Amino acid sequence: MEFDNPCFECGMCCQHFRVSFYHGEIAGNGVGTVPEDLVTMISPHLACMKGTEKGGASCIALRYTQQEGYRCSIYEQRSSACREFNVMNDDGTPNQKCQELQEIARQRKRQGLNPLK
Numbered sequence: 001m002e003f004d005n006p007c008f009e010c011g012m013c014c015q016h017f018r019v020s021f022y023h024g025e026i027a028g029n030g031v032g033t034v035p036e037d038l039v040t041m042i043s044p045h046l047a048c049m050k051g052t053e054k055g056g057a058s059c060i061a062l063r064y065t066q067q068e069g070y071r072c073s074i075y076e077q078r079s080s081a082c083r084e085f086n087v088m089n090d091d092g093t094p095n096q097k098c099q100e101l102q103e104i105a106r107q108r109k110r111q112g113l114n115p116l117k
């Protein structure tokens with residue numbers, strides 16, 4: 001299936017990086033949004049999404065269906081780390097790391113590998 005949004009058929013940044021952010025972004029303090037049960041504390045002030053502690057594995061919040069492709073199940077509550085990694089850089093140039101990850105996603109698809117690592 002082809003999607004308008006390249007992220008829906010890629011999902012690689014949610015399966016590649018350790019997705020870490022300042023602990024103040026965790027919900028419960030009045031300003032944070034990321035659900036506490038989906039994060040791992042990795043230092044007194046730093047948290048990361050469960051599943052991404054070591055990198056190279058899927059974030060606990062990532063979902064995949066054939067109909068919709070990859071979707072973030074906490075999209076509106078996601079951290080700044082997720083919001084700041086995009087297909088395009090702020091200056092309108094392509095995000096080189098994103099392009100590399102999209103190529104890996106295409107290779108995985110050609111090899112018939114599982115949608116989620």
Ligand code: SF4
Nearest residue numbers: 007010011013098101
């Ligand atoms: S690596 Fe790029 S295209 Fe793939 S999901 Fe992340 S932002 Fe979207």
Ligand code: SF4
Nearest residue numbers: 014059061062072082
């Ligand atoms: S919280 Fe959502 S956008 Fe962020 S890594 Fe997890 S699935 Fe991806």
